[in-house]
Amino acid sequence: xxxxxxxxxxxxxxxxxxxxxxxxxxxxxxxxxxxxxxxxxxxxxxxxxxxxxxxxxxxxxxxxxxxxxxxxxxxxxxxxxxxxxxxxxxxxxxxxxxxxxxxxxxxxxxxxxxxxxxxxxxxxxxxxxxxxxxxxxxxxxxxxxxxxxxxxxxxxxxxxxxxxxxxxxxxxxxxxxxxxxxxxxxxxxxxxxxxxxxxxxxxxxxxxxxxxxxxxxxxxxx
Numbered sequence: 001x002x003x004x005x006x007x008x009x010x011x012x013x014x015x016x017x018x019x020x021x022x023x024x025x026x027x028x029x030x031x032x033x034x035x036x037x038x039x040x041x042x043x044x045x046x047x048x049x050x051x052x053x054x055x056x057x058x059x060x061x062x063x064x065x066x067x068x069x070x071x072x073x074x075x076x077x078x079x080x081x082x083x084x085x086x087x088x089x090x091x092x093x094x095x096x097x098x099x100x101x102x103x104x105x106x107x108x109x110x111x112x113x114x115x116x117x118x119x120x121x122x123x124x125x126x127x128x129x130x131x132x133x134x135x136x137x138x139x140x141x142x143x144x145x146x147x148x149x150x151x152x153x154x155x156x157x158x159x160x161x162x163x164x165x166x167x168x169x170x171x172x173x174x175x176x177x178x179x180x181x182x183x184x185x186x187x188x189x190x191x192x193x194x195x196x197x198x199x200x201x202x203x204x205x206x207x208x209x210x211x212x213x214x215x216x217x218x219x220x221x222x
Contacts, residue, residue, distance in 0.1 A: 003070040009045050036064050039140050043193050051146035052135055054097040065137040069094060074142065078149065082181070083173075084217045088126035091118070095131040112136070113144045115151035128152040139189040143176040150175045159220060166200045171208075171216075173197030180212045 002133045004013045008024035019026055019221050021036075026043045036043050037059035042085040058066075072093045076091070079085045100111040130148045132141065136175060150172040154160045174197050202208070207218055 009043050022188040022195065035180065039136050040188070041195070056097065056135065058135060061137075062137045062140075066135045067138055067141040068134065070132065070145070078142075078145065082146070082149070082179070083214045084150070084153050086128070086149060086156055088128055088152055090149075090152065091127070091129045093129065094132050094134045098131060100131060100166075101134060112140075113148045115155070117155060126156050128155065131179040139180065139185050140192065141184070142185075143180055143189075143193050146179045147172040147176045153217075154220075167202050170197055170200035170202040170205065171220075173200065174205075174208060175213060175216070176208045178216075182213075189216065 005025040006013050007027035007030055009026055009030035012027060012029075014027040016028070017029060021041060021043065023040075023042050023096060030043060030045065032043070032046060033048060035046070037049075038056045039058060039062045042057050042059050042061075044057065049057050050060060051057055061091060071173070073109045075090075075092070081152060095114070100114050113133055114131045116131070118129055119153065120127065128151075130145070130152065132144055132148065151160070151168065154163070154168060154171070163171070173193060177190060177193050177197060208219075211219070
């Protein structure tokens with residue numbers, strides 16, 4: 001006897017769900033290819049999706065909780081929580097999709113953020129501008145900030161040019177996954193970032209998945 005599951009979009013029990021994502025099962029009636037939230041990846045109920053001015057499709061929940069600006073208290077919190085927080089000078093800004101480059105590596109999609117090195121103010125001093133795409137719910141927003149901060153950490157430690165683009169992206173996404181796990185974020189949010197991470201390839205991925213963030217930092221410095 002086929003096991004029946006409940007579609008998380010419409011709530012109807014279906015013995016043959018179309019597919020399963022980070023949020024649960026989706027029935028044939030509700031599944032629509034490409035009609036999912038750009039941020040949380042939830043399948044959106046037909047006709048309930050919203051669009052930002054740049055065309056991104058977003059679910060009502062993420063649109064309602066979207067972060068409009070970078071909270072100063074978030075940076076203070078990250079500085080105390082991340083053992084590898086960059087020593088370089090950091091500036092932050094919210095960005096539009098058109099102002100961000102495509103992601104590096106084999107996955108040619110729009111970026112969720114960017115970390116740019118600015119001209120040195122003083123000899124030996126590094127300055128990075130971190131740009132974050134507007135419109136994310138708090139969970140994904142924090143993950144994107146951590147991702148871009150780790151780009152800055154890789155840069156100040158001379159590792160950005162040493163690794164391939166795919167490797168840098170995998171490492172930054174993995175550090176975001178670890179942060180969400182350590183900060184108690186829900187499993188679906190962790191899975192969304194983990195799925196993004198696994199688009200990239202890194203030959204030490206299996207090894208690093210069994211390590212803490214501090215162990216990874218120490219391994220990268222060797």
